[in-house]
Amino acid sequence: xxxxxxxxxxxxxxxxxxxxxxxxxxxxxxxxxxxxxxxxxxxxxxxxxxxxxxxxxxxxxxxxxxxxxxxxxxxxxxxxxxxxxxxxxxxxxxxxxxxxxxxxxxxxxxxxxxxxxxxxxxxxxxxxxxxxxxxxxxxxxxxxxxxxxxxxxxxxxxxxxxxxxxxxxxxxxxxxxxxxxxxxxxxxxxxxxxxxxxxxxxxxxxxxxxxxxxxxxxx
Amino acid sequence: xxxxxxxxxxxxxxxxxxxxxxxxxxxxxxxxxxxxxxxxxxxxxxxxxxxxxxxxxxxxxxxxxxxxxxxxxxxxxxxxxxxxxxxxxxxxxxxxxxxxxxxxxxxxxxxxxxxxxxxxxxxxxxxxxxxxxxxxxxxxxxxxxxxxxxxxxxxxxxxxxxxxxxxxxxxxxxxxxxxxxxxxxxxxxxxxxxxxxxxxxxxxxxxxxxxxxxxxxxx
Amino acid sequence: xxxxxxxxxxxxxxxxxxxxxxxxxxxxxxxxxxxxxxxxxxxxxxxxxxxxxxxxxxxxxxxxxxxxxxxxxxxxxxxxxxxxxxxxxxxxxxxxxxxxxxxxxxxxxxxxxxxxxxxxxxxxxxxxxxxxxxxxxxxxxxxxxxxxxxxxxxxxxxxxxxxxxxxxxxxxxxxxxxxxxxxxxxxxxxxxxxxxxxxxxxxxxxxxxxxxxxxxxxx
Amino acid sequence: xxxxxxxxxxxxxxxxxxxxxxxxxxxxxxxxxxxxxxxxxxxxxxxxxxxxxxxxxxxxxxxxxxxxxxxxxxxxxxxxxxxxxxxxxxxxxxxxxxxxxxxxxxxxxxxxxxxxxxxxxxxxxxxxxxxxxxxxxxxxxxxxxxxxxxxxxxxxxxxxxxxxxxxxxxxxxxxxxxxxxxxxxxxxxxxxxxxxxxxxxxxxxxxxxxxxxxxxxxx
Numbered sequence: 116x117x118x119x120x121x122x123x124x125x126x127x128x129x130x131x132x133x134x135x136x137x138x139x140x141x142x143x144x145x146x147x148x149x150x151x152x153x154x155x156x157x158x159x160x161x162x163x164x165x166x167x168x169x170x171x172x173x174x175x176x177x178x179x180x181x182x183x184x185x186x187x188x189x190x191x192x193x194x195x196x197x198x199x200x201x202x203x204x205x206x207x208x209x210x211x212x213x214x215x216x217x218x219x220x221x222x223x224x225x226x227x228x229x230x231x232x233x234x235x236x237x238x239x240x241x242x243x244x245x246x247x248x249x250x251x252x253x254x255x256x257x258x259x260x261x262x263x264x265x266x267x268x269x270x271x272x273x274x275x276x277x278x279x280x281x282x283x284x285x286x287x288x289x290x291x292x293x294x295x296x297x298x299x300x301x302x303x304x305x306x307x308x309x310x311x312x313x314x315x316x317x318x319x320x321x322x323x324x325x326x327x328x329x330x331x332x333x334x
Numbered sequence: 335x336x337x338x339x340x341x342x343x344x345x346x347x348x349x350x351x352x353x354x355x356x357x358x359x360x361x362x363x364x365x366x367x368x369x370x371x372x373x374x375x376x377x378x379x380x381x382x383x384x385x386x387x388x389x390x391x392x393x394x395x396x397x398x399x400x401x402x403x404x405x406x407x408x409x410x411x412x413x414x415x416x417x418x419x420x421x422x423x424x425x426x427x428x429x430x431x432x433x434x435x436x437x438x439x440x441x442x443x444x445x446x447x448x449x450x451x452x453x454x455x456x457x458x459x460x461x462x463x464x465x466x467x468x469x470x471x472x473x474x475x476x477x478x479x480x481x482x483x484x485x486x487x488x489x490x491x492x493x494x495x496x497x498x499x500x501x502x503x504x505x506x507x508x509x510x511x512x513x514x515x516x517x518x519x520x521x522x523x524x525x526x527x528x529x530x531x532x533x534x535x536x537x538x539x540x541x542x543x544x545x546x547x548x549x550x551x552x553x
Numbered sequence: 554x555x556x557x558x559x560x561x562x563x564x565x566x567x568x569x570x571x572x573x574x575x576x577x578x579x580x581x582x583x584x585x586x587x588x589x590x591x592x593x594x595x596x597x598x599x600x601x602x603x604x605x606x607x608x609x610x611x612x613x614x615x616x617x618x619x620x621x622x623x624x625x626x627x628x629x630x631x632x633x634x635x636x637x638x639x640x641x642x643x644x645x646x647x648x649x650x651x652x653x654x655x656x657x658x659x660x661x662x663x664x665x666x667x668x669x670x671x672x673x674x675x676x677x678x679x680x681x682x683x684x685x686x687x688x689x690x691x692x693x694x695x696x697x698x699x700x701x702x703x704x705x706x707x708x709x710x711x712x713x714x715x716x717x718x719x720x721x722x723x724x725x726x727x728x729x730x731x732x733x734x735x736x737x738x739x740x741x742x743x744x745x746x747x748x749x750x751x752x753x754x755x756x757x758x759x760x761x762x763x764x765x766x767x768x769x770x771x772x
Numbered sequence: 773x774x775x776x777x778x779x780x781x782x783x784x785x786x787x788x789x790x791x792x793x794x795x796x797x798x799x800x801x802x803x804x805x806x807x808x809x810x811x812x813x814x815x816x817x818x819x820x821x822x823x824x825x826x827x828x829x830x831x832x833x834x835x836x837x838x839x840x841x842x843x844x845x846x847x848x849x850x851x852x853x854x855x856x857x858x859x860x861x862x863x864x865x866x867x868x869x870x871x872x873x874x875x876x877x878x879x880x881x882x883x884x885x886x887x888x889x890x891x892x893x894x895x896x897x898x899x900x901x902x903x904x905x906x907x908x909x910x911x912x913x914x915x916x917x918x919x920x921x922x923x924x925x926x927x928x929x930x931x932x933x934x935x936x937x938x939x940x941x942x943x944x945x946x947x948x949x950x951x952x953x954x955x956x957x958x959x960x961x962x963x964x965x966x967x968x969x970x971x972x973x974x975x976x977x978x979x980x981x982x983x984x985x986x987x988x989x990x991x
Contacts, residue, residue: 133419133422134415134418134419135415135418139364142364143364143367145796146364146365146368146803147372148800149800150368150369150372150807151372152804152877152881153807153808154373154807154811155881156811156882156883156885157884161892164900167900168899169900170899170900170904174889174907185878188874188878188881195800196791196792199791200790200791213415217407217411221404224372224374225378225403226375227375228378228380231380232393241386242386242387243387243388246389246390246393250393352638352641353634353637353638354634354637361583362586362587362633365583365584365587366587366591369587369591369592370591370594373592376595436626440627443590443626444622445594446594447597447599451612455608458605460605461605461608462602462605462606462607465609465612571857573852573856577856580802581802581805581806581852584802584803584807588807588811589810592810592811592813651853655849658809659842659846662812663816663841665813666813666816666818673818674827677824680824680828681821681824681826681827685827688831
């Protein structure tokens with residue numbers, strides 16, 4: 116929601132005519148991600164009790180809602196950091212990048228739905244819990260693929276890259292980003308083995324990226 | 335949510351006393367559009383199942399919710415780009431532009447309602463599906479008319495135009511923008527022929543504007 | 554969501570230590586108002602039909618939802634312009650202004666509730682419709698009083714005023730702002746005479762402020 | 773949602789490669805807090821009446837919803853001011869601070885849930901009201917602990933501190949911040965004595981911080 120300092124210099128053209136500037140696209144994206152992450156709590160519903168004194172029990176039963184809230188909050192938090200790291204490499208947003216970015220935001224903004232779905236059906240167990248976990252993982256896979264599509268486009272389009280960032284570097288980033296789709300595709304399979312394990316994997320991936328001191332060097 | 339770089343120079347008056355600056359009006363509008371686009375997912379409701387194991391089927395039945403989500407996300411995305419392109423031409427926001435812009439935001443912020451309506455009644459079929467699709471198209475028509483009203487005002491008010499943008503150019507933009515109301519008025523008719531076709535038309539219009547490489551020159 | 558250009562000069566102190574800058578408080582307030590105005594559509598609920606083919610009728614029956622949406626959208630839009638005009642007069646935000654501003658945002662953010670209340674009970678008629686309209690008017694009165702409290706504080710605290718804005722000017726603004734509480738207090742009475750007339754008054758006030766060309770000079 | 777003026781100077785490195793700048797992290801956080809505070813009203817539900825003419829009574833019965841709205845609005849408002857005061861002390865955001873800040877936002881964004889819970893069960897009374905008040909207090913405790921963790925990190929990491937802010941000063945701030953967890957832990961106990969008193973304590977703490985003129989010197 117602010118100019119990325121240094122992302123644009125007044126003396127170079129950073130905007131295609133008729134298209135928003137890179138800073139503006141990033142600010143809009145930041146807004147969408149901030150809203151998506153904050154809307155998550157609306158899916159945690161106040162439980163009704165069967166008899167007076169039953170609230171403690173009812174709240175304990177709602178634990179999948181809290182866990183999926185925490186995990187998805189972490190996932191969107193990471194996506195926000197990744198999104199920023201990606202846009203730091205972009206000098207000018209053209210029509211293709213606008214399209215790819217809208218696609219990416221669309222997949223991230225969708226996450227509150229599978230989050231609510233998983234919270235609702237995890238406790239139910241059986242095939243329905245697996246289906247819900249698989250839908251969640253499928254959504255995560257789509258996000259990872261949208262990120263990869265962005266890096267792939269950068270690796271082939273030197274004209275849009277920030278100064279000092281080359282297509283070779285974008286290709287390296289693309290290779291590193293390729294682990295995302297692989298991991299999330301695996302979680303779809305894991306969903307059918309054990310939906311709890313699937314959710315634990317998503318939590319693990321989020322923690323791996325978020326926890327400090329685990330990986331040195333660039334993200 | 336940021337200053338459009340170069341949209342204002344400190345040495346020229348860009349604000350009527352007591353009115354927000356152009357950059358501020360655009361930032362507020364960006365915020366409203368970012369929220370409207372992210373709220374859409376709240377209308378995709380978690381389905382309830384009749385019997386254990388029925389979630390896969392219930393999710394498949396919910397397809398109109400996903401499709402209307404995707405289409406409206408694309409529609410608001412385009413509106414955001416169009417809105418920016420329009421404000422790039424404006425040097426100073428006066429009371430009339432404030433009013434026209436509020437009207438435009440009002441019509442775009444309304445879209446989550448017909449989106450949910452269409453998602454709910456498309457599967458039902460019959461006359462109700464047509465009515466829902468017609469309401470959706472009517473909302474889109476109102477947005478297009480609000481855009482046209484903005485361009486029309488610009489074509490008659492040289493005092494508010496950005497440097498290098500003339501009323502002649504605004505008149506050209508108004509003519510090009512006039513296709514919007516025509517298309518969306520047609521979709522109201524198509525809604526009564528076939529609501530699915532109507533939704534497909536909205537998807538097609540969104541794709542036409544969003545997909546890169548389809549049209550050269552300015553938007 | 555951006556710095557108001559010219560609202561702060563780097564060489565003067567515009568922030569009390571530990572408190573956000575004026576620009577930041579205004580950006581936060583802009584965010585809150587943009588969210589409140591966009592959330593309104595969530596209160597317009599998709600109607601259920603009793604029998605196939607009944608959607609057109611059900612939608613027509615929902616008209617109070619559309620009208621209250623339009624009116625409240627206009628009301629919050631005006632509040633946003635008024636809020637900006639007020640902050641333009643403020644050089645430095647101190648603890649008192651932080652408190653008064655939070656109070657003001659609290660009253661504006663509350664509006665979606667009486668809006669939904671009025672939409673639900675206007676059609677019901679009788680005493681309940683009057684009560685709903687009175688609650689709506691009471692909320693508007695609270696907003697107007699919060700604005701007056703702000704202007705009153707400015708008229709007594711020269712230290713926080715922007716350069717060129719005097720306590721005398723603030724006193725004039727306070728007198729002009731005093732019409733707000735008077736009008737909105739009247740609408741509470743009107744609510745018990747006729748709730749439809751009450752809603753029409755709110756629409757009229759919004760139009761009076763929003764429509765261009767009706768009043769010359771500052772707002 | 774804007775650059776904190778003076779928070780970064782162009783000639784010093786304020787960003788770790790691949791991580792958002794301090795200003796950007798704060799803008800994102802501002803966005804999340806603005807959304808959380810505005811979403812609160814969605815938890816105030818329009819009451820249904822049993823018989824015509826019953827709305828006044830039904831609205832009076834809903835008083836816990838209004839009170840919890842007011843209190844939580846105040847609580848998040850304070851958290852926003854505290855968050856800003858904290859980030860004013862930070863020159864560069866590293867991976868650890870990103871993690872701690874996400875944790876903090878996660879706890880604040882959760883507040884709408886216990887707010888709705890308390891509004892729903894306060895009137896019910898008995899053990900359920902106490903449980904609801906305790907959950908609310910527990911959430912507040914988590915927020916206070918997240919703030920303390922931030923100050924603790926600052927007191928040990930001179931490299932991230934803003935110019936003129938020393939680890940000694942951070943240690944003083946940490947000691948002052950330590951009163952938060954103590955107060956909020958006490959409110960958990962008070963919840964089981966009397967849930968109304970517990971809510972009154974939260975209101976009191978909010979008023980103490982928000983009301984001007986009660987405490988001189990820094991917050």
